[in-house]
Amino acid sequence: MQYSTKENIRPIIAISLLTAACLVGDSMLYIVLPTHWQEAGLSSLWEVGILLSANRLVRLPLNPVVGWLYNNISTRTGVLLAAVLAVLTTLSYGLLHNFWLLLLARCVWGLAWTFLRLGAYFTILKYSDDSNRGHFMGTYNGLFRLGSLIGMLGGGLLADAYGLTVTAAVFAAITFICTPLIFIFVPEHTISCQTPTDSNWQQHILHNSSVQWALLTGLIIAMVYQGMFNSTLSYLIKSHQSNSITIGTSLIGAASLGGMLQAIRWSWEPWIAPWFGRLSDRTSRRAVLCATLLSAVILFVIIPWSMPLPLWLLLILILQLTATGSTTVADSIASDAAMISSKTITMTAYSFAIDLGAALGPIIAYSLGHFWGPYVAFRGAAVVLLFLLIHWYRSPLPQLDR
Numbered sequence: 001m002q003y004s005t006k007e008n009i010r011p012i013i014a015i016s017l018l019t020a021a022c023l024v025g026d027s028m029l030y031i032v033l034p035t036h037w038q039e040a041g042l043s044s045l046w047e048v049g050i051l052l053s054a055n056r057l058v059r060l061p062l063n064p065v066v067g068w069l070y071n072n073i074s075t076r077t078g079v080l081l082a083a084v085l086a087v088l089t090t091l092s093y094g095l096l097h098n099f100w101l102l103l104l105a106r107c108v109w110g111l112a113w114t115f116l117r118l119g120a121y122f123t124i125l126k127y128s129d130d131s132n133r134g135h136f137m138g139t140y141n142g143l144f145r146l147g148s149l150i151g152m153l154g155g156g157l158l159a160d161a162y163g164l165t166v167t168a169a170v171f172a173a174i175t176f177i178c179t180p181l182i183f184i185f186v187p188e189h190t191i192s193c194q195t196p197t198d199s200n201w202q203q204h205i206l207h208n209s210s211v212q213w214a215l216l217t218g219l220i221i222a223m224v225y226q227g228m229f230n231s232t233l234s235y236l237i238k239s240h241q242s243n244s245i246t247i248g249t250s251l252i253g254a255a256s257l258g259g260m261l262q263a264i265r266w267s268w269e270p271w272i273a274p275w276f277g278r279l280s281d282r283t284s285r286r287a288v289l290c291a292t293l294l295s296a297v298i299l300f301v302i303i304p305w306s307m308p309l310p311l312w313l314l315l316i317l318i319l320q321l322t323a324t325g326s327t328t329v330a331d332s333i334a335s336d337a338a339m340i341s342s343k344t345i346t347m348t349a350y351s352f353a354i355d356l357g358a359a360l361g362p363i364i365a366y367s368l369g370h371f372w373g374p375y376v377a378f379r380g381a382a383v384v385l386l387f388l389l390i391h392w393y394r395s396p397l398p399q400l401d402r
Contacts, residue, residue, distance in 0.1 A: 008127035014185030015079060015123055016140045019116045020147030021178035022083055025090025025171045026055070026109055027151025031259040032159040032167060034235035039164045041097030045235075049366025052231045054103055055110035056359030060352060066114045075123055076188040078115045083179045085112035087172050094168025119186075120144070126189060142270035149266035150174075156234065156259025211346050213391070214337040217289075218330045218350050219357035220388055224296075224381045225323040226354075227361010232369070232377065233316075234258030261313070265320040272321070276328040285329055285336070286392055292325035293389040300382035304375035 030052060033040060037048050070078055089109040096102050120140055151171065158167040205211050237258050280288040299319040303312065334350040365377040 011123055011127055011185065011187050012120075012140055013143065014181070015075075015120050016143035017146070018079060018083065018178060018182060018186065019120060019140075019144040020150070021175050022086035022112065022116060023144060023147030024151035024155075024174055025086060025093060025168065026113070027148040028090075028155025028159075028167060028171055029093055030231050031152045031156045031234050031262065032164060034232065035238055035258075036159055036164045040093070040102065042099055042102075044370065045366050046370050047099050049231070049362040049364075051099070051102055051106050052362040053227070053359045054106040055113065056227075056355050058107045058110035059114050059355045060359070062111055062114045063118070063348070063352065063355075066111075066118050070118060070122060074188040075119045076182060076186045078119045079186050080179070080182050082112040082115035082119070083175060083182060085109065085115075087176045087179065090168055090175060091172035092168075094165035123187065126187075141273070145266045145269050149263050152259040152266070153263035154259070156256040160256045205345065205349055208337075210340060211337045211349070214330075214334045214346070215349055215353040217388060217392075218334055219353040220384050221323075221326050221330045222354045222357030223361040223364070224357075224385060225327065225361075226358040227363075228365040228377050228381055229319070229323065229361075230262065231362040232365045233261060235369070236375070236378075261316055261320070264317065265324065269324060272324050273328045276325045277332060280329050280332055285332055288325065289329045289333070290389060290393050292322045292329065293385050293392070296322040296326065297382045297386050297389060300378045300385065304378055 033048050033051065034045075037045065042048060042051075066078070085108055089105045089112065092105040093102070096105060124140060155167055155171065158170060205215070234257070276288065276292075296319065299315055299322065303315050303319065334346065337346055364380070368376040368380065
């Protein structure tokens with residue numbers, strides 16, 4: 001069946017923007033909590049790492065549960081539930097000053113995000129075909145990251161000026177205002193989901209090295225960039241310079257500057273990520289991946305060095321560019337592996353690997369930082385990315401050389 005791209009992309013755009021509205025509170029926390037953790041009632045930095053990882057850890061067992069629930073409820077119901085939970089959890093970040101209550105809130109947000117992501121995926125599958133599925137998926141990925149852009153940039157500025165409580169209230173209000181739009185723009189349909197059997201998992205993953213390396217690559221890149229780097233950026237700025245940085249005649253807080261740097265990345269993602277994807281299509285996934293990994297290894301090694309602030313910030317931006325390239329190519333590698341294996345099983349396992357890596361990142365980064373300093377995590381990131389680089393340089397998968 002052929003679909004009209006102009007008509008059927010509208011639900012994708014709607015659910016993408018609603019996801020962005022729900023994401024602002026979570027994205028804000030990654031910039032604000034590392035520098036305002038005492039205001040949140042926390043007693044040490046390792047608690048920051050736990051809180052920033054909890055929502056990802058809880059998603060690991062929730063994916064099949066939420067998939068099963070979508071057999072019995074409509075996409076509209078699932079997204080509405082996610083939006084309500086997003087409002088409550090975002091508001092709680094400024095009202096709850098207790099580690100265990102905040103931990104519970106982060107787990108609830110993990111449930112909300114699972115409903116949002118799977119609801120979006122199922123909507124894309126329903127309204128797309130082979131001629132436009134990539135376009136629809138790219139539209140979703142590009143638009144929902146506007147929530148990260150607003151949350152990280154606006155969150156850092158608001159928190160440095162007015163504190164965590166006011167910031168959380170503002171972002172909870174943004175999500176609340178957008179919630180009624182779900183009844184207008186999100187379609188009310190159900191989608192049947194199939195759960196792979198254990199024997200299928202063994203056949204397509206345990207006995208398939210192509211899939212195994214695709215999963216490991218996605219896990220490590222998510223751990224390094226989504227987990228370690230994103231969650232520690234404002235803390236590293238504060239450690240490298242001070243709590244406030246003077247740029248020209250302006251005094252900028254570490255959280256604000258961290259939010260600006262992250263916002264720059266989310267602003268270029270809709271254009272740069274497709275470019276990396278097309279480049280890997282036209283040349284070689286192996287070549288593009290090795291180039292971005294090599295650049296990242298070098299940057300993770302030299303960024304801890306003492307240097308002028310403008311040069312240091314430039315290197316941070318270039319490192320974020322390698323994050324865009326590495327993530328894009330890793331997703332493409334997983335798609336290649338899925339084409340020679342089971343699409344459903346491979347992409348489900350890849351999503352699990354991404355969540356696992358992103359969850360481990362903050363825990364590892366803040367645990368290492370607590371005992372050995374803030375830059376030990378960067379050196380560790382260089383080591384694991386070098387491991388990936390050596391593998392892909394010496395033992396590329398056949399389907400990557402094209």
